[in-house]
Amino acid sequence: MxxxxxxxxxxxxxxxxxxxxxxxxxxxxxxxxxxxxxxIDRKVVCLRPMRKGLPEISxxxxxEQVRVHLYGHGGSxxxxxxxxxxxxxxxxxxxxxxxxxxxxxxxxxxxxxxMGKAVALSLYHAGYRSIRIIAEQDSRIASLxxxxxxxxxxxxxxxxxxxxxxxxxAIETLKGYQRVDSGTHPIINExxxxxDVYSGLGKEGEEGPLETYTGIEPFAEAGxxxxxxxxxxxxxxxxxxxxxxxxxxxxxxxVIMAAFDRELRTRNIPVIHKTVxxxxxxKTNVVFNCSGLGAGKLNHDDRVYPNMGLLLDxxxxxLNKLDYIIYTRYQPPxxxxxxxxxxxxxxxxxxxxxGLLGATFIDHNDGSDTALNEALFTRILRENRQFFGYPIxxx
Ligand SMILES: Cc1cc2nc3c(=O)[nH]c(=O)nc-3n(C[C@H](O)[C@H](O)[C@H](O)COP(=O)(O)OP(=O)(O)OC[C@H]3O[C@@H](n4cnc5c(N)ncnc54)[C@H](O)[C@@H]3O)c2cc1C
Numbered sequence: 001m002x003x004x005x006x007x008x009x010x011x012x013x014x015x016x017x018x019x020x021x022x023x024x025x026x027x028x029x030x031x032x033x034x035x036x037x038x039x040i041d042r043k044v045v046c047l048r049p050m051r052k053g054l055p056e057i058s059x060x061x062x063x064e065q066v067r068v069h070l071y072g073h074g075g076s077x078x079x080x081x082x083x084x085x086x087x088x089x090x091x092x093x094x095x096x097x098x099x100x101x102x103x104x105x106x107x108x109x110x111x112x113x114x115m116g117k118a119v120a121l122s123l124y125h126a127g128y129r130s131i132r133i134i135a136e137q138d139s140r141i142a143s144l145x146x147x148x149x150x151x152x153x154x155x156x157x158x159x160x161x162x163x164x165x166x167x168x169x170a171i172e173t174l175k176g177y178q179r180v181d182s183g184t185h186p187i188i189n190e191x192x193x194x195x196d197v198y199s200g201l202g203k204e205g206e207e208g209p210l211e212t213y214t215g216i217e218p219f220a221e222a223g224x225x226x227x228x229x230x231x232x233x234x235x236x237x238x239x240x241x242x243x244x245x246x247x248x249x250x251x252x253x254x255v256i257m258a259a260f261d262r263e264l265r266t267r268n269i270p271v272i273h274k275t276v277x278x279x280x281x282x283k284t285n286v287v288f289n290c291s292g293l294g295a296g297k298l299n300h301d302d303r304v305y306p307n308m309g310l311l312l313d314x315x316x317x318x319l320n321k322l323d324y325i326i327y328t329r330y331q332p333p334x335x336x337x338x339x340x341x342x343x344x345x346x347x348x349x350x351x352x353x354x355g356l357l358g359a360t361f362i363d364h365n366d367g368s369d370t371a372l373n374e375a376l377f378t379r380i381l382r383e384n385r386q387f388f389g390y391p392i393x394x395x
Pocket of ligand 1: 046047048049070071072073074075076077078079080110111112113114115116134135136137138141142143144145146147148149150151274275276277290291292293294295298309310311359
């Protein structure tokens with residue numbers, strides 16, 4: 001199938017041949033829904049902790065207590081991690097000087113996602129020695145389900161100033177991952193590597209992969225990651241498309257969370273499984289509120305809301321040959337014209353775990369509408385199928 005113009009082919013600086021995702025025994029049931037068998041290992045419903053505007057990163061004094069808030073990172077929490085954690089710790093240290101706290105001051109971190117665990121380890125690195133984490137749970141959380149794509153997608157900034165502020169946090173975070181990658185980060189030194197990201201070149205109204213805001217642009221413009229190149233990608237199924245190639249970091253979030261857990265154990269920082277009903281129930285001098293979506297209730301913040309992400313975790317993939325990301329909008333040939341936002345991918349493949357297909361970005365959705373979820377899982381599979389060209393067996 002040749003969907004590209006000869007002009008693109010002749011001027012293409014790259015012609016990459018990629019192994020396609022293989023779903024040999026994908027089934028649709030009698031209702032047309034995808035069955036989670038065989039090459040689909042798990043259907044994941046997960047919620048991004050969105051916040052209208054910027055994530056909340058602030059510190060306040062309430063009598064003898066200092067409260068630091070660090071939540072609301074939406075679909076970019078890993079992308080904003082180190083910049084946000086550093087900012088929160090800096091704000092805390094200003095307050096600690098005012099309050100004349102010493103390094104033994106008792107600190108409670110609420111939340112055991114990437115924010116809570118990274119902030120606890122950063123506080124330890126800064127010299128604090130009486131730290132505990134309290135969390136409802138740390139297994140089925142956004143931080144573990146995240147795909148680990150370093151990109152500015154899925155935030156709810158409302159103006160240019162907020163966008164620039166978020167980009168600054170992301171740039172500081174990228175520098176943090178560069179240290180992780182080079183083995184010089186003070187907290188962890190594993191779980192990230194640079195990866196190629198492909199997205200479309202088609203214009204509105206055309207068919208195939210369409211131009212998409214990948215969220216890597218701010219890093220490329222700042223000269224911190226390579227500028228995108230235009231070329232052609234051919235998949236092992238024989239499908240080929242003109243595409244844009246970016247490069248960014250891929251964060252293996254399961255590996256990084258496991259590294260955080262190991263470092264917490266080494267430093268005797270406990271993770272206590274408990275639900276906090278109110279911040280007033282925590283009596284330590286210092287509280288870090290890293291409760292993600294839970295912060296809506298705990299900090300009475302009505303700007304916090306869920307954005308639902310659905311993922312299909314894959315099995316039996318030739319993963320050693322799938323070390324790339326696809327993040328692109330897509331117009332199926334012959335289908336009614338769609339109007340997906342320019343920054344949201346219809347085709348989304350990431351090599352996390354056994355490989356995954358996704359994703360959805362559904363605002364103000366708490367994941368409880370199972371009929372809708374099934375319909376969306378089916379859509380993910382159908383759309384990716386058109387892209388990768390794998391066969392689908394009728395049931
Ligand atoms: C499907 C999906 C894909 C994603 N992909 C990416 C990506 O590619 N790149 C990227 O940068 N980001 C991505 N994200 C976003 C990223 O995962 C989140 O922004 C980040 O994990 C938020 O971390 P957190 O620590 O703030 O929250 P969470 O991981 O949600 O952790 C919150 C913690 O607070 C605890 N808690 C909440 N309320 C209470 C309470 N009342 N008492 C006690 N504990 C409480 C929870 O139990 C949990 O331990 C994705 C998210 C999803 C869902």
